[in-house]
Amino acid sequence: MRYLPHTQEEINDMLGVVGVSSLDDLFKPIPDDCCRSNELSFPGPMSEWELNAHMDSLSNDISADPDFKIYLGAGSYEHYIPSFIPYLVGRSEFATAYTPYQPEISQGTLQAIYEYQTLTARLLGMDISNASLYDGAMALAEAMLMAVRVTRRKKIAVSNLIHPHYRRVLQTYFAPTDYEIIELNGKGNGQTELEAIDGMDDLAAVAVQSPNFFGCVEDLQSIAEKAHAQKALLVTCFSEALAYGLFKNPGSLGADIACGEGQSLGIPRSYGGPGLGILACKDKFMRNIPGRLVGQTKDLNGRRGFVLTLATREQHIRREKATSNICTNNSLCAVTAAMYMATLGNKGMQALSRLNYNKTEYLKQSLKNAGANIPFESPTFNEFVVEFPLGFEKKYKGLLDRKIIAGLSLEPYYPEYKSHYLLAVTETKTRKDLDAFVKEVVS
Amino acid sequence: MNDNIKQGATGLIMNEPLLWEKGKKGRIGFSLPEADVDAYPLDESLVGHGPDFPDLSEVDVVRHYTCLSQWNFGVDTGMYPLGSCTMKYNPKTNERQAALPGFANAHPLLPQEMAQGVLKMIYDLERCLADITGLDAVTVQPTAGAHGELCGMLIFDSYHKSRGEKRSKIIVPDTAHGTNPASAALCEMKPVAVKSNENGILEPERIAAIMDEDTAGIMVTNPNTLGLFEENIKAIAGIVHGKGGLVYGDGANMNAVMGIVDMGRIGIDVLHLNLHKTFSTPHGGGGPGTGPVCVKKHLEPFLPIPRVIKQDEMYALREDFPQSIGRLHAFYGNVGVMLKAYSYILSMGPENLKKVSQLAVLNANYIKEKLKSTFHLAYDRPCMHECVFSDKIQQANKISTLDVAKRLMDYGFHPPTIYFPLVVNGAIMVEPTETECREDIDRFIEAMKAVAKEAEQNPDLLRNAPVTPKLNRLDETSAARKPCLTG
Amino acid sequence: MKEINELELPEDVRYSKDHEWAKSDGETIRIGVDDYAQDQLGDIVFVEMPEVGDKFGKDDVFGSIESVKAVADLFMPVGGEVTAINTDLEDAPELVNQSPYGDGWMIEIKVDNSSDLEDLMTKEAYLAVLQGSE
CATH class of the missing domain: 3.40.640.10 (Type I PLP-dependent aspartate aminotransferase-like (Major domain))
Structure with a gap:
């Protein structure tokens, strides 16, 4: 195993210094009735290349951006991260x-x-x-x-x-x-x-x-x-x-x-x-x-x-x-x-935040113009609540097949807000994305 | 100083100011996306001036942090025998796996059928940890060892409440990590200290004398912080269970006994692990880590929610566990860290993981044998994965553990853990881990011997150490008297 | 650290087992920690004080004292009401190291029971305790 550097010769030599005859003997202070009666049985070992393939397949079994257009926020946000x-x-x-x-x-x-x-x-x-x-x-x-x-x-x-x-x-x-x-x-x-x-x-x-x-x-x-x-x-x-x-x-x-x-x-x-x-x-x-x-x-x-x-x-x-x-x-x-924070600086931070605000407002206004209800009038940042017609849930599921996740349903958290969805927009969404989204959800 | 032993050398290290001492107003290090929508009005009374950040270019930032990084010592720099911290090699392939786009970009509130890959990982990791500990059910939600302890103490509290009891005390040995009493105190349990015996382990009679029906249980680190296996653990667990209490295991030292000890069999009811110790995820200069909690079957209903379950070959998040202690994290814990530990476990496989413990214990015992005539050994018994020396011999020359530690830096080693556990005066706690090769361990032994010799012949060399790093000893007293926490 | 015979232990104060001293000045009693305590703790970085008007019984905790790596509770050698605190220690906790019986005093109290002071140790009795604990 590449993380374990000891050769058998070194092990034997070191055991000699310690004064025991085998690796098992090192554990003599542990009473027998404290020891395992079976061997470990989880999978492995995997070579680095097998592991890569296994982890790639798990990673591919997750729907993530940029392949998907995800309008989920609620405490976790999609922002560009400089390489x-x-x-x-x-x-x-x-x-x-x-x-x-x-x-x-x-x-x-x-x-x-x-x-x-x-x-x-x-x-x-x-x-x-x-x-x-x-x-x-x-x-x-x-x-x-x-x-x-x-x-x-x-x-x-x-x-x-x-x-x-x-x-x-x-x-x-x-x-x-x-x-x-x-x-x-x-x-x-x-x-x-x-x-x-x-x-x-x-x-x-x-x-x-x-x-x-x-x-x-x-x-x-x-x-x-x-x-x-x-x-x-x-x-x-x-x-x-x-x-x-x-x-x-x-x-x-x-x-x-x-x-x-x-x-x-x-x-x-x-x-x-x-x-x-x-x-x-x-x-x-x-x-x-x-x-x-x-x-x-x-x-x-x-x-x-x-x-x-x-x-x-x-x-x-x-x-x-x-x-x-x-x-x-x-x-x-x-x-x-x-x-x-250092990368953005004062200037970049202001510009990026303003861009996030504007994109979110753009979607909010577009949805409003398309007839959706925006129930809360207070100013928002990056997220807002929209009330879709009852039964939107079915459309929501349909949109998943079109690789769009239309925000988070509020109902599980606030049962009084049926058919209310929390939508998040950041700098990663283009106007084209937002226009397409409006078209999909109100059609 | 013998140059064959000493690998610490001076090199070209750059001075680097604080971030806000650099840059020019108007610079930016970020590639702003195109403003493809109109500007919308906003009530100006709500708008601020933006934070007082320095304006830097990308090159400014890259050079800054590259310089800073060079003032640090990490496991990738050299041997880091920090006792109780298990500073083993952090495999780089684990970083690759955690950064895969599916994992890194996964939103935590994705519909569950769209997050099967990560849910399967969590589920499988929990099963692996159950196998490794010998316990039945696992949560990987706690994000650090102390967080795991809190989870464990909340489980204790909820368990006793479910039986209509509120127990107000908990037994904590004098060798315990400070987090043990602090975590218990958060659950309004008063720690009752118990001393270990002359062999450095717990005595069942002493536990029997203080265990009563107002005591929630005991917190035991096994192997303990002296690096010794608590041989009487089964008897102790029997006493605690006999009075309706529970046994908590601090698994910080699991690296010694993987594939060897069955934590369930020895009577542990709740155990936390540290993925950033035993399972090779990087410490990151103090986090993020992960502190999974493993429990026996009868405590499974109390584990934090949500839990990942498997049903008809699909994985799902479930919250309907009415006895659960609740949530400990906004989402599911440090998934990015779990991915690295999972990759490690799969890379090792069962046989190599057992070998990890065998070699960790071999390395520690080897160091103990080689150094015990040079440094006073607190307990001269076969140790597990770490051994505890002290400065008793060096005190004759008015040299303290701190001086020894600082001088080791000049030789190119991170010092061992010092002044812990508290039961050994001037403790020097050495945990080599299994990933150090024989030559490096021998070099460490020689360095310790050379420092001990210097302590006799030229003690000022130690008192003035270190001289090789960028800075000499720092004035911690002034820092605490007149705290300056921001610039 | 100092040997016991190097400690400064004035005759005109009384000592408690918790290494506080008390000195009577008619109505009020002044309290601080003694040379042994400051020496054991090392460089003092912070003293947490009660407020004027707080009342404490004998052996109650009235504050705490901190060095870089240790913290110790401060115990009332006698019971009473706090009438003054040494505000100089806020900015200069090192006074406790430099002058434990002088500028490094901590609080003044109006004592509940002036005979309590008699129960505290004289220098000789205190020295005997320190030597016994070695």
């Missing part, structure tokens, strides 16, 4: 390193994460960002745990226009605790109704997503005022980070913690993971933030360098009193996102 990004991020020195515990020989990862923290904080208008978490859903759960820790209060109010899967993960994290989750409903315009929090006592935080699951941009400033009036924190969440190339960022509108999913920033969809959990906050919460942090310092000769810092918050030191049980981050995905 050099996977090439750079795949460099062995980044990919095959461990968590940078030894800073002298990990400055590449450390500086790259420091840059990621900086660009992320700038994107969201926050003071600081951690080194990343596992995904957007977990980032929301961690942000809410952080909010109850900071405020020492017991209730959290959560918009039901936050991605349904994120809310499910939040429930999982909160299930063993006695914190109370209050659900905030949506209004007719596609934004969150805040009335329920009026006069609510012991409220730790209000969480909303913007743009929300329906693609609608929330009025964060008013929500911040309302939350702050009750000394509660505003936690804003997002699944489409590109929105902040165009819209005002959550920090400037009063968010205390901003969290979400960074997959849009140069990371392939890969059937939902790995993604990038982003968590950023105001300076004053620095010691309560979960996850890794990289900080700037100097070496013995006064040269600028970077280290993991404020580690006393973390599980390996504070154990059960840690700010989170998280051990690592999604480092390589964070570096990918930093590369992507």
Whole structure:
């Protein structure tokens, strides 16, 4: 086997040094009744070439773009990824390193994460960002745990226009605790109704997503005022980070913690993971933030360098009193996102976001003109809800054969929205694609 | 310094500023698609100024990250004997498979009949991991070891609740990873510490003394973080089960016992694995990883949803498991990582995977034998895949584990894990893994001996180390006193 | 790290088993960590303080102290209400290392029961405890 370098001669020799006569003898400390009674039986070994053929066949058994025209978003977005990004991020020195515990020989990862923290904080208008978490859903759960820790209060109010899967993960994290989750409903315009929090006592935080699951941009400033009036924190969440190339960022509108999913920033969809959990906050919460942090310092000769810092918050030191049980981050995905943000720059980010907005509006208006109902009037980014005539489901299936996936049916998530579909458009769709789509769905 | 041993050398390394210290306003590194639709109006009060990012060209970005990468040490650079982390070789063919367009471009909400290739992969991988551990059912949804532990503790909590109980304590040995108590605490279980005995393993009597009906169970790492097999595990499991508790296995050290130990047979109810350790997926400087959780049959109903099932030769995602702990991830976990582990397992096949454990254990025992007269060995017993030394001998010259670790860098090695496990003062935890060849292991042994000799003859060489990397020791105290987390 | 005979242990304060010191100044009692504690922890990077007005019983945790790689709880040597905190430690936690009994003090309290102070150890008693634990 090409990954196992030992020759039989070397094995015999090394066994001699250890003082045992066979490889099996190395396992003598293990009592017999702890050992397997059968041999492993999964398939293999495969040669590299057999493996290629096997994996090609699995990969070919998936319907993906560009062959298919896919209008699905809902937390995972099709964006162009410059070829050099996977090439750079795949460099062995980044990919095959461990968590940078030894800073002298990990400055590449450390500086790259420091840059990621900086660009992320700038994107969201926050003071600081951690080194990343596992995904957007977990980032929301961690942000809410952080909010109850900071405020020492017991209730959290959560918009039901936050991605349904994120809310499910939040429930999982909160299930063993006695914190109370209050659900905030949506209004007719596609934004969150805040009335329920009026006069609510012991409220730790209000969480909303913007743009929300329906693609609608929330009025964060008013929500911040309302939350702050009750000394509660505003936690804003997002699944489409590109929105902040165009819209005002959550920090400037009063968010205390901003969290979400960074997959849009140069990371392939890969059937939902790995993604990038982003968590950023105001300076004053620095010691309560979960996850890794990289900080700037100097070496013995006064040269600028970077280290993991404020580690006393973390599980390996504070154990059960840690700010989170998280051990690592999604480092390589964070570096990918930093590369992507640097590639766009201020100018590119604004231009690309505006292009996404315009293409989405183009489809929205075209569908409207063709007679489809657009139920929510709030401004949207990259996604919007359309109501098709009842019975559209049959057409939806027919379109699959024509290699078009006409968005996501909302009914399984919001039973009241029958025949409502969430459509996503990004820069990858051409006008020709969009025109063809309109023709197909309204014909 | 003996140049035959020392492979660390200086070379031309470039200085490179921070991203925002480079570039020129107006540059761009991205190929913007054509604006083939009209501009639509938008309420200007909603519009921001765009993030304060530097404007760079593609070449600026490529050079920047190429320079940065050269300041890193990875498994592909050299031996990385970081104990408890299993820094084995990460096969490149795995990268090819995960990047195949069908996988990389798969949208997670595709209609299931259009995602059969990836669903089959998940299903098959779960079956492989069940076979390897000897447990019955598997979820690959947790995205890291700590995430797997949380999943396991949620299963404990739900299991006890299903029996009408809320148990408030959990037994965690003093050798455990810090994530164990932190994960338990998230489930509002209070960790109760238990000490290992003079041989470095758990004693059934000590467990019996603290196990009661308010204790949810025990978290055991086996082999433990001293690299020793917990020989009394069956008896311990019996005691815990006897009081209605469950046994959690931290499978971080699975690389030692694949094809050898049956985790079900030894009494483990729930076990997490680390695909980024045992199953060769790259650590990426700290993620993304995957921490699958394997359980016995009676705990299957509690696994996170959605689950991948096979029905009439078709694969489907199912959510109708009313006792499930719920979702742990927005979608199904780190599929991109699963693909690499799956490719590894198929490349190895059953026989080679067992050989992996045999050779990992051989390498560790070989190092232990060769170095035990040079460095104090915490427990002089046959070890599994890693062995734990300490700085006890070097302390005579006021040389600490940290100094030894830093000096090893000058010789061209990543240092072992240091100061863990906590039960050994000044621990130096060496895990060579099976993919290191005899010559490199011998060179590591010689380097350790040379460093020990320097500690006696010229201890300042160690205190001032490393001198070869781009930077010398960094001031962590200032970094923590006046944190600067963004530029 | 210092040998026991190198420790600075003034006569005019009392010591607790958790390595805090307390010094009476009429109505108020000033509290900090002693030379042994600061030496064991190494470079102090952060001190988490209570707020003025917080009330604690004897042996309650009133804050925590952090070095780069360790964190320790701070325990009340006597019970009482916090009347002042040393805000200088926010920007200069190193004062705890430099001057544990002086500028590195942590809190002042109004003591619940002034006789509690008598239960704390004198320098001699404390030294005996330190030597015994070696």
